[in-house]
Amino acid sequence: MSPLLQGLNPEQLAAVTLPQQHALILAGAGSGKTRVLTTRIAWLIQTNQAGPHGILAVTFTNKAAREMLTRLSAMLPINLRGMWIGTFHGLCNRLLRAHHREAGLPQLFQILDQADQLSAIKRLVKSLDVDDEKFPPRELQHFINAQKEQGLRASSVEAWDEFTKRRIEIYEAYERQCNREGVVDFAELLLRSFELLSRNEILRHHYQERFRHILVDEFQDTNVLQYRWLKLLGGGGASIFAVGDDDQSIYGFRGAEVGNMRDFEREYKVGRVIRLEQNYRSHGNILDAANAIIKHNEARLGKNLWTDAGSGEPIRVFEAMSDLDEARWIVEEIKELSRDGHARAEIALLYRSNAQSRVLEHALFSAGLPYRVYGGLRFFERAEVKHALAYLRLIANPDDDTAFSRVVNFPTRGIGARSLEQLADLAKARSLSLHGAIRELSGKAGASLSAFAALIENMRAGAEDLPLPEMVDQAIELSGLSSHYRNEKEGADRVANLDELINASASFVAEEGGREVGEEGLSDLAAFLAHASLEAGEHQAGDSDDAVQLMTVHSAKGLEFNVVFISGLEEGLFPHENAILEEKGLEEERRLMYVAVTRARARLYLSFAQTRMLHGQTRYNVASRFVDEIPVALLKWLTPKLRNAYTAGAGAVGPSRPALRQGRAGDSGFAIGQNVQHGKFGLGVIVDAEGSGNDTRVQVNFGHAGMKWLALAVAKLTPA
DNA sequence: GCGTTTCTCTTTTTT
């Protein structure tokens, strides 16, 4: 047997060596999914079933793509450069760069990231005189992206009402604006290359002939358009090897369609779905808990993880009085783990929403424990870096109005809103870019604007023959960014980041530069700008030392740790209140919990707090239903478990429990924070009150039954 | 045109 295949379990082996046909691999958490994917590629090449040239492997994140390349280069002694392994967006970018003419794009088209897109839409809304109360730019952005992700152009969206009609008009105007400026947003990369391939028969055939094997990672996260894209590209008889886990589908809120897995199985007549259920990550108790939780979901393809590792430690559960107490307890526990020799980097602190990190960070900081928070601003998203990139974008394409607007008055050069409005009107009237309109501007408002135009021209002229890093340096100097930040009190970090940008461009050229030949000196620049948009850079912050890892459950997907804390397990928080109402939302929350639990190798802590500060208000919470969904035998309560998870009973909520406001319910016998019992809704906590006397109403958090406003005079509430 | 105050909003996020 080839050494490649050694150590694979029977299911993994079956998946890796499947004959050429469509395949669906249901790969549970920690079941060796990436290994199967990369070994499959290596095996196809080694057995001469495919050349590196004939393989297309697609992932969702740059990290996953890199991981795949790294592992492959360890398995195969070949040059991987010709292989198409990357993210959906990265591969589409590659395709569109290679065929920009056929795709109707300028050679140096720019990519708008989320923030760029939003500011482009804001600009559009202003220029169209759209009421931004009725059509908030954020919503428009969501609307436009949602249409694109369904594969729909403005012309093919159906309008059922006036409101939608108007949104479609705006979408249409947005399309025109992007085309005029030569920019594409993330969704456009997908849609544009999909359209390119479906319209251009020659190209389609070329790529369909070329890619005989298409492999897809995290298939459960694909959206409608990505599914169609795969279908189109594989339409010439390629085999599609899809790997995914429906139980880990946690991106439905942004268009991912778990249903694609079922559709794939049916449409591609996948006879036997291979299930990878042996888990190599977690101890038995942790897996049992995960399995028990996910069993509560109806919509599943079905799968049960198992391990031959022992059951390990019980899952520890802690009930805190408050979010503060919870944080303090976690810190104490971490200190102890640290003393026992656990590496801090092997301890993860997970939470449902970012707002929760604050208390935790504070507690860690006070205790002097090093920690690292994921999910902050990334390198290429920092303001100063985006400013510098905007100048570079203007060098590549002066008609990029998004970049233009960003820096036309930064650093300030006396160009205010009024002159910009004038300029925008003129540009609109003559169908010119903002930059192009400056020339047309007659003397009056134009002096400072002309100077800016001259600056851009000057930078462009100087840039032509420079190597990229010097071009970046020059842009930072000439634009005045450099001196601006040097004169700023707190500017040292920003200056350092700008220097870092020069370094980044240098290493980019060293690694990837000069690959495409035959273009003028700006091709490195265009490639670098695309790189900056597509790969915003690692979440920076001291990844150097041994630090506790803090992140949302979403960003923990794909990672694993020896010790995991899942904090804030409260109804309304996790599951999130916005998701509790519909079954679909709740099931996604449950999958999220499943993902969280399966991150842990050896030890898992669950914690929740009776009270929590949220949006400046104290909220009273009951324990998450997800805690109740774990068999009690797997749990070890560190605090006494009473009755139902929310329990403490009168007097135990905290030292100060405000009575309902004076004169309102003085004689009602109820207080905020009190536990109550209701005939229909069960056990709950009073979280708010309003009205007085006979009109007194109280808001009660009933946990599973949700949040309810009840009139004391009517509802049968009894103290619990 | 620019600095300060007020108002609003608040799930998850990669590309």
Add this chain to the structure above:
DNA sequence: AGAGAAACGC
């Protein structure tokens, strides 16, 4: 509570 954006005043 706290960030970011819009409104306000000089």
